[in-house]
Amino acid sequence: MGYELKSTDISPRRRRTLKAAVQLLECHAKLSPERRRSALARIRRAAQPVAEARRIIRQSAKDSAMGRMDIGTEVDHSHVQALRVRLIHRDHGIWPPHADLLAKLDRRVATCGMTKEEFKSAVAMIYGMKPALDSRFRKAEQQFERE
DSSP states (O other): OOOOOOTTTSOHHHHHHHHHHHHHHHHHOOOOHHHHHHHHHHHHHOSSHHHHHHHHHHHHHHHHHTTOOOTTOOOOHHHHHHHHHHHHHHHSSOOHHHHHHHHHHHHHHHHTOOOHHHHHHHHHHHHHSOOSSOHHHHHHHHHHHHO
């Protein structure tokens, strides 16, 4: 519940500067809703809003060049769940080596986040592993469980 600026609280010159900074930000940077909210707050607090908008644009460009995520492409728990479902469909269950790696992947996504490339390489490694049991044994085990 922070203090919000009313239109009477700022001068017309400051209002024009803020409007120009926001327009510059929206034209040159695609940000997630959280980052956009944070960027707008930084611009409002800045002594030089246009310079701050340029800094944010530069940082956004650097983040995208380093492989960090943009809108809708952030790695989260739903991606790990989708991988888990793919493994269940492919292998008719999750086997201990897969379960351990999925748990590590889930913890890593939760604690420090991952870039898209890191996640893709982890998925390739996990999905490339062969199941612990041959398909005949897996089918026999499933049939045994049903009976």
